[in-house]
Amino acid sequence: MMHKRLLSVVKCKLTLMVLCCIFFTAAGHAERLSQAQINYMLQCQGCHKANAKGTPPDTPDMTEYGAAFMQSDAGRAYWTSVPGAANSPLSDAELADVLNYIAISIIGAKDITPYTESEISLYRSQKMQDVYAVRDQLIAEIKASSEANLK
Numbered sequence: 001m002m003h004k005r006l007l008s009v010v011k012c013k014l015t016l017m018v019l020c021c022i023f024f025t026a027a028g029h030a031e032r033l034s035q036a037q038i039n040y041m042l043q044c045q046g047c048h049k050a051n052a053k054g055t056p057p058d059t060p061d062m063t064e065y066g067a068a069f070m071q072s073d074a075g076r077a078y079w080t081s082v083p084g085a086a087n088s089p090l091s092d093a094e095l096a097d098v099l100n101y102i103a104i105s106i107i108g109a110k111d112i113t114p115y116t117e118s119e120i121s122l123y124r125s126q127k128m129q130d131v132y133a134v135r136d137q138l139i140a141e142i143k144a145s146s147e148a149n150l151k
Contacts, residue, residue: 035094036101043088044098052106060135062102067109068142075138076115080123082131092120 041050048054052062069075079085079099088095096115103109128134 034097034101036097037105039090039094039098040101040106043090044084044102047084052102063107065139065142066103066107067112069138070103070109070112072138072141074134074141076119077123077126078128078131078134078138080115080120081126081128081134083128086124086127091117092124093117095124096120 044052047059048062052066054061065075066079069079080095085095085099090098096117096119099120100114103112103114
């Protein structure tokens with residue numbers, strides 16, 4: 001009888017330890033998420049997915065040309081002026097952090113100039129009329145530049 005009770009207590013303690021480990025690991029992971037990552041999850045991930053691949057053609061794959069967009073003023077303005085960014089409830093500083101998170105942590109862009117709050121404020125005030133036409137033009141310019149560099 002005593003043996004069964006001891007076994008029961010040990011099982012309860014082990015179960016409690018496992019549950020505590022799971023809880024505290026999850027809680028620790030949540031603390032490590034940056035605010036930019038959380039804002040990406042809340043404001044962007046629903047359409048662009050966790051990996052920024054989106055659901056083309058309606059929601060663009062940011063990994064395809066995103067790093068190249070970061071290298072030009074027109075591309076940077078595009079990222080800031082698309083409806084999801086321009087109309088988001090994020091402040092200019094928060095949006096800058098989210099776009100930098102996307103560029104660096106998701107896309108893996110190298111040698112980029114991080115967005116600043118003032119840059120976001122400037123570009124965000126310029127509403128884009130035709131997102132698809134601007135994106136197509138940027139991609140055409142990137143492809144033309146790549147072809148010219150190969151010659």
